[in-house]
């Protein structure tokens with residue numbers, strides 16, 4: 001068997017510093033093949049662009065290395081690769097390193113997590129990796145991306161060693177700022193934004209509405225087992241996720257509805 005073939009993508013666009021760091025860190029353990037969006041798709045979630053043609057072309061990373069780019073969404077990158085644009089079926093999908101944490105309820109907005117979901121949905125082990133940058137953000141190369149990439153490579157080795165046992169599970173990795181205190185395997189936390197709406201008027205006198213908000217900055221007490229707590233406390237968080245959104249605790253409770261909602265009374 002040759003080196004594992006690793007599909008690498010992201011949602012911040014191919015020029016994001018995290019993509020370059022990831023390719024370097026994954027090269028010793030496999031053959032990274034990059035197909036990334038040609039622009040920023042952050043918060044695009046799992047998107048399928050099917051109302052216009054997708055394009056596939058080449059571009060260069062800041063280090064001169066050639067990569068593949070598309071005008072599609074992050075999840076489209078994975079589909080395009082699986083449907084024949086990659087030279088072979090990936091052994092692993094890695095999405096990231098996202099500029100900003102993807103924890104708690106935010107995972108449902110994330111294009112990074114969505115790209116990994118696309119892999120998991122197709123039965124390929126997948127990792128989403130994100131770096132907490134705090135409220136100030138950070139599109140500049142930083143040593144934190146190297147740390148996050150090195151951690152991702154270690155996770156990738158472990159995922160590859162498990163083979164198909166993790167085929168329907170995606171591993172959501174979040175790396176805190178600075179030097180991590182350690183690693184925590186966590187469950188998903190809750191809402192991390194206090195939402196706000198800014199209203200104003202554009203120069204042509206039309207009202208506009210801008211969705212904004214403040215992100216949680218301190219670890220939520222009593223939620224020590226969550227990804228939100230771990231990242232905000234300085235730990236690397238590793239959360240296994242799957243696409244089954246069923247609320248299992250409610251399943252039995254709601255089963256009586258099968259009798260209460262009578263189809264013969266309807267219409």
Ligand code: MN
Pocket residue numbers: 011012041042043098099111112
């Ligand atoms: Mn992003």
